[in-house]
Amino acid sequence: MPSKTYLRYLISLLVAALALGLLPARAAELIQVSAARIWPSTEYTRITLETSKPVTHSTVMLKDPERLVLDLNNVELSTVLKTLGDKINPNDPYIRQVRVAYFKPGVVRIVVDLKTEIKPQVFTLPPAGDYKNRLVLDIYPTQDPLMAMLDQLEKPQSLETPVPELETPSEPSTVVNISPDIPLPVQPAPSTIAPSINKKPSPRMITIAIDAGHGGEDPGAKGASGSYEKNVTLAIAKKLKAAIDAEPNMRGVLTRDGDYFIPLHGRVVKARNMQADLFVSIHADAALSAQARGSSVFALSETGATSAMARLLAQRENESDLIGGASFGVKDPNLARTLLDLSQTATINDSLKLGKLVLDHMGAINQLHKRHVEQAGFAVLKSPDIPSILVETAFITNPEEERKLNDSAHQDKLVNSILSGIKKYFAANPALAKTRMVEK
Numbered sequence: 001m002p003s004k005t006y007l008r009y010l011i012s013l014l015v016a017a018l019a020l021g022l023l024p025a026r027a028a029e030l031i032q033v034s035a036a037r038i039w040p041s042t043e044y045t046r047i048t049l050e051t052s053k054p055v056t057h058s059t060v061m062l063k064d065p066e067r068l069v070l071d072l073n074n075v076e077l078s079t080v081l082k083t084l085g086d087k088i089n090p091n092d093p094y095i096r097q098v099r100v101a102y103f104k105p106g107v108v109r110i111v112v113d114l115k116t117e118i119k120p121q122v123f124t125l126p127p128a129g130d131y132k133n134r135l136v137l138d139i140y141p142t143q144d145p146l147m148a149m150l151d152q153l154e155k156p157q158s159l160e161t162p163v164p165e166l167e168t169p170s171e172p173s174t175v176v177n178i179s180p181d182i183p184l185p186v187q188p189a190p191s192t193i194a195p196s197i198n199k200k201p202s203p204r205m206i207t208i209a210i211d212a213g214h215g216g217e218d219p220g221a222k223g224a225s226g227s228y229e230k231n232v233t234l235a236i237a238k239k240l241k242a243a244i245d246a247e248p249n250m251r252g253v254l255t256r257d258g259d260y261f262i263p264l265h266g267r268v269v270k271a272r273n274m275q276a277d278l279f280v281s282i283h284a285d286a287a288l289s290a291q292a293r294g295s296s297v298f299a300l301s302e303t304g305a306t307s308a309m310a311r312l313l314a315q316r317e318n319e320s321d322l323i324g325g326a327s328f329g330v331k332d333p334n335l336a337r338t339l340l341d342l343s344q345t346a347t348i349n350d351s352l353k354l355g356k357l358v359l360d361h362m363g364a365i366n367q368l369h370k371r372h373v374e375q376a377g378f379a380v381l382k383s384p385d386i387p388s389i390l391v392e393t394a395f396i397t398n399p400e401e402e403r404k405l406n407d408s409a410h411q412d413k414l415v416n417s418i419l420s421g422i423k424k425y426f427a428a429n430p431a432l433a434k435t436r437m438v439e440k
């Protein structure tokens with residue numbers, strides 16, 4: 001049996017160790033990580049950790065091989081963290097594997113083994129929507145895939161027949177399937193996107209940016225039987241792209257082609273980088289009442305909403321950035337281009353024309369929630385020079401409409417009605433398409 005003196009000695013040692021921080025703080029004091037989500041995409045891969053309190057952290061990049069080391073302070077090594085590596089998709093464009101362990105007491109070290117050179121962004125988010133505090137690690141390619149693609153395209157142009165540079169000298173003379181569903185930066189551009197020299201250029205190519213609302217961390221509205229707005233909008237957006245691509249002299253470009261988050265401003269910037277003639281954002285509406293039903297179409301307002309309903313809807317849609325996790329204050333390397341602060345009055349008038357035509361056609365396949373185009377301050381519609389509309393296809397909170405939204409045949413009808421509205425718009429206003437010599 002140890003003597004009393006010996007016990008006292010042991011206790012004093014323990015107290016000293018605690019005071020010096022040599023022992024881990026008690027588990028109760030450590031920050032808990034309750035959930036981990038990984039959103040891989042060609043644009044960037046995001047790792048989100050949901051935490052009981054905001055986490056302080058530090059990052060270091062290491063080379064040969066490429067690694068990112070992320071240390072989290074005062075965090076408990078929970079099962080969620082221990083199994084983080086299991087969540088990595090083998091097809092993740094950037095992450096090879098993730099290893100997690102205590103680096104020292106109370107400091108969890110996450111080592112991300114990378115497939116290529118990357119630029120990380122790490123930031124915390126306050127609670128929003130159904131989420132607690134979050135620590136977000138975004139892994140971007142060192143070169144924006146879209147910009148890489150555009151650079152690639154600009155080079156061979158000098159070898160081709162010169163293009164008239166009268167009206168729009170900055171616009172590319174060759175149209176390809178520029179969309180976020182581009183190859184990984186490490187891969188050579190597939191030959192199908194290379195400019196074809198023999199094809200006769202057609203006089204005009206109309207580019208429609210199609211924006212699938214929400215995505216990734218931001219599920220959007222939740223349906224009566226559990227479907228997510230983000231999935232419905234993506235399915236409809238992909239179908240709309242296919243329908244537009246099937247039209248002569250039209251091409252559709254998607255702001256996202258997978259389940260990942262893009263900030264609202266980023267969607268606007270993308271549409272402008274793609275030199276879109278129109279921007280169509282696809283959404284599904286939500287209401288407390290399961291009876292609420294019908295389609296509606298919205299445009300931007302610079303001077304206040306046209307109704308309380310429109311104002312509330314814009315508020316809800318604009319929350320996407322908070323829930324999805326826009327890195328406010330942290331520069332998104334892919335969105336370096338800022339928007340000009342131009343008057344949008346003329347563009348809004350065109351948006352209203354387009355919205356009315358789309359709404360008219362949607363009225364033929366679904367009940368309308370509102371018979372005229374309403375306006376409010378939707379952040380995603382703020383392109384100064386691209387007519388932009390937001391389509392609330394139906395109420396996902398209405399069981400019958402939720403079923404329709406998930407039904408492929410009904411999605412086709414929706415897509416056809418939107419496309420019919422777009423075609424009518426250009427038929428009625430041919431001068432509105434940006435003139436450029438292009439080929440498909």
Ligand SMILES: [Zn+2]
Pocket residue numbers: 213214220221229283284317
């Ligand atoms: Zn929405």
